[in-house]
Amino acid sequence: MAEPVTRLDPRRSDAALVTAALEGDERAKEALFRRYVGMVSGLSFRLLGRDEELEDIVQESFAQAFGALHKLERPQAFAAWLSSIVTRVTIATIRRRRLLSRLGLLRGEPVHLETIIASTAPPDVVAELTAVYGLIAKLPVKERVVLILRRVEELSLEEVATQTGWSLATVKRALVRAEGLLEVSRARGEEEGG
Missing domain, CATH: 1.10.1740.10 (RNA polymerase sigma factor, region 2, helix turn helix motif)
Incomplete structure (x- = not known):
């Protein structure tokens, strides 16, 4: 024992x-x-x-x-x-x-950004993070999880696959889709904003 x-x-x-x-x-x-x-x-x-x-x-x-x-x-x-x-x-x-x-x-319910973003962050950073979190919340589940594990947690693609139980190919496709959806949304936001 x-x-x-x-x-x-x-x-x-x-x-x-x-x-x-x-x-x-x-x-x-x-x-x-x-x-x-x-x-x-x-x-x-x-x-x-x-x-x-x-x-x-x-x-x-x-x-x-x-x-x-x-x-x-x-x-x-x-x-x-x-x-x-x-x-x-x-x-x-x-x-x-x-x-x-x-x-x-x-x-x-909206993301409570005050718990994530430092109170000393410049207004342009707050605006950008608000937009990014809004986009991430709308992503399909696989894309959202893969994007966060890869870009925020900084896991390798293999680690993401292991952690989620999804195949490496599924993880790669989800990441490409997530980044594509974010880019399209960002481009639309820029067109609407100016």
Whole structure:
């Protein structure tokens, strides 16, 4: 049996914590949660663009991870594996929201830019980011997720494919479509604005 994990023991590796959690050590799960809750919150926030269900996504992601911990083949890869779970839970949330919105059961809510953009940002930067976030929110789910994982999270195309569970070809097509849609929208905005 693994030695008990102390609450604030930063020396334990992810692999050691996963092994201890698999042996029933609840403190190991707590340590993994504390270590990665910021990453999970940040990733889901960037993918959603808003935070109404952020806590639900964080809880669901960790619940799925701890429920399937025995399936993790490489305990040292916990962070990447957890990121994949967060991405898939967030994708499901985006799809559910879009369906409810189409059915008239959910009203679309704007991105809360004050939580994303620094208060010291120049007005032209605020305007451009407002436009970009508005465009991203309208993208189809695959295009939106792939664009954010590639351009914001700076993952390689292979990492995006692994994290989403989509094929590399699907990821490449979605990225090309997303960038094309953004470019078309940007060009329309420039034509309308001046």
